[in-house]
Amino acid sequence: MTAADETQMFDGIETLRDRVAADLARSRARSTALTDAVDDDDLVKQHSKLMSPLVWDFAHIANQEELWLVRDVGGREPVRHDIDEMYDAFQHPRADRPALPLLSPVETRSYVREVRDKVLDVLASTPLEGRRLVENAFAFGMIVQHEQQHNETMLATHQLRTGEPVLHADSPPAPPGPVVDEEILVPGGPFTLGTSVEPWALDNERPAHQVDVPAFVIDKYPVTNSAYLEFVAAGGYDQERWWSADGWAYRQKANLTSPRFWLRDGDRWLRNGFGLVEPLVPDEPVVHVCFYEAEAFAAWAGKRLPTEVEWEKAARHDPATGRSRRYPWGDEDPGPQHANLGQRHLRPARIGAYPAGESPLGVAQLIGDVWEWTSSDFHAYPGFVAFPYREYSEVFFGPDYKMLRGGSFGADASACRGTFRNWDYPIRRQIFSGLRLARDARPDESQ
Numbered sequence: 313m314t315a316a317d318e319t320q321m322f323d324g325i326e327t328l329r330d331r332v333a334a335d336l337a338r339s340r341a342r343s344t345a346l347t348d349a350v351d352d353d354d355l356v357k358q359h360s361k362l363m364s365p366l367v368w369d370f371a372h373i374a375n376q377e378e379l380w381l382v383r384d385v386g387g388r389e390p391v392r393h394d395i396d397e398m399y400d401a402f403q404h405p406r407a408d409r410p411a412l413p414l415l416s417p418v419e420t421r422s423y424v425r426e427v428r429d430k431v432l433d434v435l436a437s438t439p440l441e442g443r444r445l446v447e448n449a450f451a452f453g454m455i456v457q458h459e460q461q462h463n464e465t466m467l468a469t470h471q472l473r474t475g476e477p478v479l480h481a482d483s484p485p486a487p488p489g490p491v492v493d494e495e496i497l498v499p500g501g502p503f504t505l506g507t508s509v510e511p512w513a514l515d516n517e518r519p520a521h522q523v524d525v526p527a528f529v530i531d532k533y534p535v536t537n538s539a540y541l542e543f544v545a546a547g548g549y550d551q552e553r554w555w556s557a558d559g560w561a562y563r564q565k566a567n568l569t570s571p572r573f574w575l576r577d578g579d580r581w582l583r584n585g586f587g588l589v590e591p592l593v594p595d596e597p598v599v600h601v602c603f604y605e606a607e608a609f610a611a612w613a614g615k616r617l618p619t620e621v622e623w624e625k626a627a628r629h630d631p632a633t634g635r636s637r638r639y640p641w642g643d644e645d646p647g648p649q650h651a652n653l654g655q656r657h658l659r660p661a662r663i664g665a666y667p668a669g670e671s672p673l674g675v676a677q678l679i680g681d682v683w684e685w686t687s688s689d690f691h692a693y694p695g696f697v698a699f700p701y702r703e704y705s706e707v708f709f710g711p712d713y714k715m716l717r718g719g720s721f722g723a724d725a726s727a728c729r730g731t732f733r734n735w736d737y738p739i740r741r742q743i744f745s746g747l748r749l750a751r752d753a754r755p756d757e758s759q
């Protein structure tokens with residue numbers, strides 16, 4: 313993307329302030345909806361050792377907003393400096409958070425409001441230039457993305473919660489026509505990975521750099537429930553040969569037999585989505601599989617997971633121009649016609665539902681629906697510089713985490729773009745994760 317594109321994206325300071333205000337409001341509406349959906353007992357309760365109480369997430373969102381926008385960008389006095397430590401994610405693992413003397417739901421809501429009022433004042437009065445943290449409103453964009461990421465985490469907490477369903481949303485669009493699953497050849501050659509110009513891209517997405525990617529083949533769509541069910545029915549969970557050594561050890565230890573939230577009912581399978589139990593939808597992407605399950609399914613299917621670089625090339629490469637797009641469909645921000653994002657629907661859309669979101673090569677539903685596991689570890693791009701702090705990405709680099717790409721129905725457009733990199737432990741299953749298959753191109757295909 314050129315500098316001209318960037319200016320076009322944020323056309324003037326007032327437009328930029330309006331955009332930040334709209335994004336902050338959208339994030340807050342979602343945090344509020346996710347916390348208002350349950351009563352106070354539910355808010356302070358830990359629904360799973362894997363997750364924080366919802367009230368911790370909400371106050372932590374406001375605390376980060378206070379640290380970065382009220383104190384740092386705004387240079388204002390602290391609202392509550394006494395609680396910084398309690399809401400520091402690095403100080404307290406999720407399992408320990410319920411035992412902390414957390415703010416009550418009433419105190420949390422009033423803290424959240426007070427911080428936001430100050431932030432809106434800072435937004436109106438701070439020059440959005442002259443310092444890297446505020447150029448293009450980066451710090452505001454970072455905080456918007458932070459809240460949206462916690463909204464997705466809070467949605468995962470809702471998925472783990474037991475009891476009557478409390479979240480409701482419209483169904484995603486149905487495919488407008490017949491759907492033909494196919495493999496798509498991504499030609500070999502250079503590709504520009506990452507970005508140096510996307511204003512709100514995080515440090516780990518930078519800088520843009522050229523990589524040479526050999527030809528490969530990728531599936532047009534993510535793996536569906538019906539395809540995954542074949543693996544389950546074929547005894548894939550009992551056959552060590554499909555699993556890596558670490559994967560098999562975890563499969564044994566955790567006694568995995570199917571994706572999380574699948575339930576067996578005689579000879580049929582059901583799935584529990586936010587408390588609503590229903591038969592599996594065959595052509596919906598499979599969700600709630602860990603990296604090890606994804607890897608084993610791919611081996612059973614005679615294929616493999618794409619690397620992170622392959623995934624991004626399939627999503628962004630325009631063979632006509634050689635340029636990398638912001639999104640598969642182009643440079644336009646995601647709209648409801650492109651992708652299933654933003655908790656608009658509380659499930660992945662059936663394959664074929666978003667023809668307007670396809671990449672130039674015809675790869676579909678890369679953005680939204682389900683996060684897609686890749687085979688790659690979390691590494692810095694050449695020329696990486698930690699910004700604005702090491703704890704954003706750098707401390708996570710290494711072989712412990714696997715990369716996920718593309719966002720899910722629970723992710724927001726602001727925290728999901730063609731270059732966006734997500735990482736998690738290979739055993740994670742409560743996240744909205746699925747997969748897409750790839751393979752090397754045969755010599756006769758890659759000519």
Ligand SMILES: [Fe+2]
Binds near residue numbers: 372376401458462
């Ligand atoms: Fe956080």
